[in-house]
Amino acid sequence: MNSFPNELLAGYRAFMDGTYKQQRNRIRELADKGQTPSTMIIACCDSRAAPEMIFDAHPGELFVVRNVANLVPEYAPDGRHHSTSAAIEFAVNGLGVSNIVVMGHGRCGGIKAALSGGEVKLDEGDFIGKWMSQLAPVAEKVASAGVMTDGERQTALERVGVRQSVNHLKTFPYVNDLVEKGELSLHGAWFDISTAELWIMDHETGDFVRPEND
Amino acid sequence: MNSFPNELLAGYRAFMDGTYKQQRNRIRELADKGQTPSTMIIACCDSRAAPEMIFDAHPGELFVVRNVANLVPEYAPDGRHHSTSAAIEFAVNGLGVSNIVVMGHGRCGGIKAALSGGEVKLDEGDFIGKWMSQLAPVAEKVASAGVMTDGERQTALERVGVRQSVNHLKTFPYVNDLVEKGELSLHGAWFDISTAELWIMDHETGDFVRPEND
Amino acid sequence: MNSFPNELLAGYRAFMDGTYKQQRNRIRELADKGQTPSTMIIACCDSRAAPEMIFDAHPGELFVVRNVANLVPEYAPDGRHHSTSAAIEFAVNGLGVSNIVVMGHGRCGGIKAALSGGEVKLDEGDFIGKWMSQLAPVAEKVASAGVMTDGERQTALERVGVRQSVNHLKTFPYVNDLVEKGELSLHGAWFDISTAELWIMDHETGDFVRPEND
Amino acid sequence: MNSFPNELLAGYRAFMDGTYKQQRNRIRELADKGQTPSTMIIACCDSRAAPEMIFDAHPGELFVVRNVANLVPEYAPDGRHHSTSAAIEFAVNGLGVSNIVVMGHGRCGGIKAALSGGEVKLDEGDFIGKWMSQLAPVAEKVASAGVMTDGERQTALERVGVRQSVNHLKTFPYVNDLVEKGELSLHGAWFDISTAELWIMDHETGDFVRPEND
Structure with a gap:
């Protein structure tokens, strides 16, 4: 049935x-x-990392994109469909959000696949390998850090991925303009789905740190 | 700061x-x-239509994709990045979900734009017009239904969009295989963000109806 | 005066x-x-990471070695003075401890020097460069992980160093014998000197995780 | 487990x-x-003589080396690993401490071994005998002081050991330079782990005396 x-x-x-x-x-x-949400969140599809849960958000507060591994592609208008880029444009130009948060999380299946592990093989399937290939250059570097454990490499790539996505946001001309005018802030965050720790990306160093009065 | x-x-x-x-x-x-979610939900980014809220879902229950206007593209592997298709592949082949729900909602800004209204103009930005053009053929037909009010046309296109997305899901070969084997079910739903009424797509007729003991 | x-x-x-x-x-x-301490702790000299403070320990409970960066050298009896190896021998054979904990910590000046930063230059001075060179092979690998921030590399090497030291403990024949007999346990830990988080090394994977009912 | x-x-x-x-x-x-500790303490690993306890020290105050019997080796750069010398270099040149305290204590197991007693035999293991052999010349003299009791010989060697270590500190060229400039002070101390009496080494005579208003 x-x-x-x-x-x-x-x-x-x-x-x-x-x-x-x-x-x-x-x-x-x-x-x-x-709706007049002040924040856009770009998060992962993972069933354990819903932004509304993590930020105890009420209706109307968060404009939310969710894709596998919370990736932001580089600005590349080519006349084709771009799901995430369209949502960014809608949020920034249509809704005038003040903040964009890219939120990664621990034990991400997409990131695990990018490091050649987990449920999904990148070279089978039609789409997931291509989608995760956006991280391939940095995934290769992280994968080669031989003295780190699988878990440490996984966390490292989850955070490197957030940094890359925040940087990609700046390649959108209107995003960059508003950031320079001080009208839009870009943020990175990483959520541990087990301990529920929230880590915030430091804007200067790129490091992820616990929020101060946590 | x-x-x-x-x-x-x-x-x-x-x-x-x-x-x-x-x-x-x-x-x-x-x-x-x-995670072993049994259901994937394809929903809109709108801050008023979080699937976890509407279905009172707990962590681990829903694998959630959110894009503008909850669109599923046709299966079209072309070696490029496809955010939504990658998520579908991940959910079906990687996680083995039993249900996919495409969930539209009332007063959708993306749909409004597709009918040439609202906050966003389709012919201005780089991406949102292209993204919504996936609905262009049906949007045109709905727009020309002269005797309907703007609100009626909007609701109509929101529902037509869900039907189209459910049909597009069947163009994915592995989705279709599993549906035919009875191992995967596809569903459409529409949520009224004001009255909070949930409408379910009837599989035979495509009509949206209130669930029985609601 | x-x-x-x-x-x-x-x-x-x-x-x-x-x-x-x-x-x-x-x-x-x-x-x-x-004294009959059941635990030996190998910790760093850092003034912010005293094991007695972190574990709220009373007199008689912890036998404590402290050297720069809490390093355990490989077992290498060569008729020379070996401060840390002598202390391990004393604790295991003389006192019969049941646990040895190697405890690293965040923002470690010795580790920073091994990554070529901070207050101390490894190639000046007579001893600190040689001492930290015990980490040189792994430090080089961590240093080359180009996509990680300085802070992430620092944490990574702090933890890699603990893993190496725990492995070096097993090169001591009497340590290894007792571990195999189940009479001695080896542990790794890492302490964040800012948030005071304690992370414990998982024996299977080598990952550092928060203690469960923390 | x-x-x-x-x-x-x-x-x-x-x-x-x-x-x-x-x-x-x-x-x-x-x-x-x-960290900017003004004092480095070189203490014993003994579980009953933690410097932070004895001096009621707060985080950030004491940079602490702990080895068996709180020994400072002579300055002898030979391209090998020297744990204690590396820590001295780090404290003096890296952190710029103003004081170095060598702290001995009563009933020290390492000292007891050097007098051929206690839990550990110097001629058995690989390292502890070699480590304590740094005290061999003075231990032999103390051991031959026939009219003293075992307890008196033990206390005597504990204090002789502190004096030797303070003298060894001066063989480090940069330590000696700073001492002569009046920028660094070297101290000896001895702690009775039973009565908790603290004895301070007099700089002129080398005697250990109770601090004045104690």
Whole structure:
């Protein structure tokens, strides 16, 4: 049978009895006035790393793109479909967000694949290998750090990937303009899906550090 | 200054004190054993339509792609980067999900743009016009339905878009194989961001209907 | 003038009025019966990483070696003076400890020097360069990981150094014998001198992880 | 099983709930600014003689080397690894300490071995005999002082050892230079692990005396 998953219907009813009842006015107002999120988050599809959960966000607060391994491609307008680039353009030029956060996370299956491990092989399949190949140059460097464990290399590439994506954001001319004018801030973050530690990218050094009054 | 948004840090602390404290064991176990979500959701970036909220989902339950207007492109392997296709491949072949839900929603800014309205003009930016052009043939037909109001046309295209995306899913050979074997189900849904009504796509007719015991 | 530092004398008086008064009986008993610490700790000289502070240890509990960067040399009896090896022999054969913990820490000046940074240059001086050269092969590999930041390389080498030292412990025949008999356990740890996070080395993978019910 | 010692984890939690909570700001500042200890202490590994305890020292105050019997070797650069000499070089040239304290203590197992007693035989193992042989010439003289008791000979050698180590410090050219310029002071101390008496070496006579207003 082909019926809509029961657990989703049950969850929907829980939402209606809980969050919707409590926030009904706010939700209706948001629908009428339109969304004005101040933050765009570019996150991974992983079922353990939902940005709304991590930041306890309410409806209307976060404009969220999710793709495998939270990658931002370089600005490359070529007349083709670019899902993530389109969303960035929509958020920056259409909604006028003030912050873009690229958020990586631990034990990322896409990153693991880029280091040639895990559930997915990059050279099988039609798309995942190509998608992750955006990280290939840095993945190769990280993979060759022979004295590090598999886990350390994985964490390293997860963070290197966030840094690369933040840098790619600056290749979008309108993003860069707004950053230089001080009207838009770019951020990197990394979330440990086990301990739930949040690490923030330092803008000067690129290092990931725990937020201060955490 | 360029510091990490305070509201996100405050939200993170609320998450740590609440959800994480309550679900710590489950979350840690998920991190150790790996994710095994049974459902992939393809949803919109809109800040008012987070799938985890609508389905009251816990960590580990939903593998989530979010792009502008929740579009699935046709299967078209051409050696280029395809964000959404890569995620579908990862979910189906890597994680073995049993359900894929394409979820549209009301007052969608991307759909509005496709009907030549709203915050974004399709012929200005570099990417959003191209991205939404995937809906151009059907958008044109809906736009020309002269007796319908703007709001009706908008809802119509939101639902037509979901139907098209579900059909595009079947163009992926491995998706189609699994559907035919009965191992994978494809679903469409539409969420009214104001009244919070959930509408489910009927597999036979393509109509959107309220779930039965709602 | 050459007099004994006043702050040490003041501290000594505080110790006499506090800890000594409270633990006088235990301390005297320890003096009479001899020490029977169950744990040896090999730690760094750094003033911010005293093992007794980190583990809130009482007199008699920890047998502590401290050298720059908490290095354990390979077993190499050659008729010369070996400070750390002598202490290991004393702890294992003389005192019969059950655990040896190699404890690294963040922002280690010795490790920084091994990566060619910080207060000390390895090629000046008579001894520090030679001492740190025990890490040279792995330091070179870590240093060449071009996509990682200085801070990430520093943390990586701090942890790689602990792993190497734990491995070097096993080159001591009597250490290895006791480990195989299950009478001695070897451990690695890493302490963040800022956030005070303690990370424990996993025996299987070599990864550093937060202790579970932390 | 090979798990991290429970008493250390319990101690760590006590540290986090106590000292770290109280001194968090100071500790974080120390991490950021780097350590600037004014005193280096060369002490014994003995679990009953931690310098931080005896001098009630806070994080950042003492740069601490610990080896068996708190020995300083003579300056002898020969292209080999010298743990203690490397630490002295680091403290003096890298950190610019103002004081070096060599601290002996009562009932020292290393000293006992040098007098042919206690848990460890100098002619058995590979390293401890060689290490303590640095005291052999003076140990022989003390051992032959026939009218003294074993206990008196032990205390005598503990103090003779401190004097020798202070003298060895002066064989390091940069140490001697700074001492002559009045920029660095060398000190000897001896701690009774039972009564907790602290004795200070007089610079003129070499005698150990109780500090004045003790």
